[in-house]
Amino acid sequence: MTETWLGFTNRDKIILRELSANSRVSLTHLSKTVGCSVATANKLLNRLVDRLDIRFTLEMELDKLGLEERHMIYVKFGRKPNEAFLIKLFKDDQFAHDVYITKGDFGLLIFAAADTPRNYIRWETDLAVNLSDYLPELRPSEFIFDLLGYMPLNSSFVNYIKEGIKIDRKDRLILQMLNENSRLSYRALSKELGIGEDTVRYRVFRLMRKGVIRRFTVAVQNADGVVGTYFVRYSFDKQTVSRIFPEQRMHSMGEDEALPLINRTPMVALLSGSYRFFGMSFGKTRNESLSAGIKWHLNLLKNNRPHEAHAIIVKPIKGLMPLRSLDAKRYYRLIWT
DSSP: OOOEEETTEHHHHHHHHHHHOOTTOEEEEHHHHHTSSSSHHHHHHHHHHHHHHEEEEEEEGGGGGGGEEEEEEEEESOOOHHHHHHHHHHHOOOOOEEEEEEEEEEEEEEEEESSSSHHHHHHHHHHHHTTGGOOOEEEEEEEEETOOOOOOOOOGGGGGGOOOOOOHHHHHHHHHHHHHOOTOOOOHHHHTTEEEEEEEHHHHHHHHHTTSSEEEEEESSSSSEEEEEEEEEEOOOOHHIIIHHHHHHHHHOOTTTOSSSSSSSSEEEEEEOSSSSEEEEEEEHHHHHHIIIIIIIHTGGGOOOOOEEEEEEEEEEEEEEEOOOOOHHHHOOOOOO
């Protein structure tokens, strides 16, 4: 087998692409797609899970859950806090879904989601107070999911589904269980919920038809390679929407064989507020990761007086990192077509 990137093979790439599109895909389907026996497909899958620390999870439509407040926040410290303090601070935080220690222009990256503006503001204020000994500068910006955006959620989201959303207690439990392990069988879900398998299957399909579940997918806690994260702020002109946004979208959807396992920009999103754009990219080195998205983006925006802040993810201390290895043109709902 030909190795393609950091010891991964073309078979690994195919399996990861299938899991990104549908993490519930069967071993039989994987074996046919890869062209090997079921036993070999299972072996390849388990090796990928161990190496990348893959977690099987959901991609959900947060608007349909009533989680209206979504923000990416970078925190720059005057004094560096120790890791143990940060782990303790965010351990039981229900609104901070993904928290990463970073190295670069900022020291912490947070994805937060809340049900109401008031609850989000209270959370952000408490965060600033709790970090005050370390002289923090917080730069929050609203996260808009319409441009290939996705961040994993911790299971506390079920506590903040709005009352007007027609999702009952059993549906919430199904979402919570599949969010923690999207490969759970209908039999396992049925046993846990105390209802029949056919009823569970109907409820899952109904959540998919409603658009609450966008995709069964995968995320990771460890990525082989450097994960660069960046924010870009720029001024608008009349050409921004007509030229820059569509071109950025096409760049993000492109298949780059220099990194055949993981897309160079596996997750990109529009922002509002302090910064206008956020992205994450995987590379073999810091320089490759930065050039994959940041340098390209700055060159695209050069007439819009861009300003960027970037850092490398050192360690996720809570939550997961989004992983994208799929055909975005096929699987994503696109805008500015």
